[in-house]
Amino acid sequence: MKVAIVHDWLVTYAGAEKVLEQIINLFPSADLYTLVDFLSDDSRGFIHNKQTKTTFIQNLPRASKNYRNYFPLFPYAIEQFDLSGYDLIISSSHCAAKGVLIGPDQLHICYCHSPVRYAWDLQHQYLAESGYKKGIKGGIVKYLLHRFRIWDNRTANGVDYFIANSNYIGRRIKKVYGRSSTTIYPNVAIEDFKLSSTKDTYYLTCSRMVPYKKNDLIVKAFSKMPDKKLIVIGDGPDFDKVKKASPSNVQLLGHQPFNILKDKMQNARAFVYAAEEDFGIVPVEAQACGTPVIAYAKGGLKETVIDGKTGVFFNEQSVSPLCEAIEKFENTSLLAPAEIRRHAIQFSTERFKHEFYEFVMAKWAEHQSILNGTSNK
Structure with missing residues (x-):
């Protein structure tokens, strides 16, 4: 079968790109399509240095x-x-990739x-944070x-099967598109993080400095x-804002290389995270170190x-509930670090590759039987 993979955009190596990397590893001969591709020459290894097919947006002013x-x-x-020349299309979508035209x-x-x-349930939050709540x-x-919602809903009909990255997103898919989905959790590089059974006294948080992360x-x-x-x-747009609000017991390190992040994560007393995430890879990485969250x-x-x-x-994104959760943590006997890591292993890369490949090949076999007139459906 001839395979095409469609990804929204290629500008960095973040959570969605880590999933894309493993999809490409499973289908290395697939062609790769994306709205724009601004990856540097030395950061293309995760897509096997493929030459991508991009859209006209690639060449618009200041698009990079x-x-x-x-x-x-x-x-x-x-x-x-x-x-039209492909048998199987796999879209990796959090925006527009699923909207490709399919026969x-x-x-x-x-x-x-x-x-x-920002087009569906979080629209009002997005408008408030970006200053577009009022005015022309x-x-x-x-x-x-x-207009985007109308298009987005219509193009869901062009998808034969949805895979959600969590049950939470599965419920969002059902609410927005009226479609069922199968949950396959994203791949987390558990093997890159080592267990540390002894912990320091500091707490750690790590994320992009953007409003919804609630740093x-x-x-x-x-x-x-x-x-x-x-x-x-x-680091990010909110860095200066967070820095101004930081007291003496808070140390802002900005962006750090992976070895520093890993060391801090392995030795932290606990990892603190206040965002509402679709899945949340970093908290799983913390647990892979045996660090509670x-x-x-x-x-x-x-x-x-x-x-x-x-x-x-904690049940509310405000100061008092978070303080109460930290106090509760300090008075709660959680699992041992080794047990916390064991819990995180279920989100490994090998698990993702196995589940994703098995799902795709099972649906491909069903599809072939339908085309050949041998299906019982």
């Missing part, structure tokens, strides 16, 4: 830095790919990282998101607990952290 500004053109652009004899499997968050610009953005909330909570030390790793009890983390065993939950 501001490709998201062309969001209204994504639906039209993704539909320009001619995939009735082709099989389309979508690994859905999430329906577009706000009205235009709201209309464009409305400022974590820093404010620790400002109420001056006897506890917090280390913050990460203090997390907001919503989204994918409710499936990866066991409250009272591998971590402690």
Whole structure:
């Protein structure tokens, strides 16, 4: 079979790209399509240094830095790919990739990282954080998101099977598209993290400095607990804002190389995370080090952290509940570090590759039997 893989965009190596990497490892001869590709020459190893097929957005002014500004053109652009020569199309989608045009004899499997968050249930949060809640610009953005929702919902019909990256996203797929899905958790490089049974006294958080990650909330909570030390790793638009709010017991390290991140994660007393995530790879990486997690009890983390065993939950994104969760953590006997790591192993790369390949090949066999007229369905 001839395979095409469609990914939203290639500009960095983050969670969605780690999934894409393993899909390519399973189907190394597949052709790769994407809206834009601005990976540097020395960062293309995870896509096997493939020459990608891109859209006209690649050549628009300042697209390398501001490709998201062309969001209204994504639906039209993704539909320009001619995939008629392929038997199997695998889309890795959190925006527009699933909207490619597919024929009735082709099989389309979508690994859905999430329906577009800022166009659906998180629209109001996005508008508030980006300053588009009111005014003429706000009205235009709201209309464009409305038009995108119509397209996004319609193109769900072109997907034969949805794979969700968590049960939480599976519920979002059902709500938005009216479609069922199969959950296959993303791959986490458990083998890159080593168990540390002895822990230091500091707490750790690590993420991009963007509003929904709630780094400022974590820093404010620790400002109420001056006897506890917090280390913050990460960079992004909110860095200066978080830095201004940081008391003396909070240390901001900015972006750090992997060896520093790993060392801090292995030795932290606990990892603190306040975001509502679709899945949340970093908290699983922390557990792979035997480090417990203090997390907001919503989204994918409710499936990866066991409250009272591998971590402690708090139920509201505000300072007092987080402080209470940290106090509760300090007075709770959780599983031993080795047991916490054992829990994390179920999210390994090998597990993902096995489950994903088995799913795709089973659906391919069903598809072939339908085309050959031998199906019982």
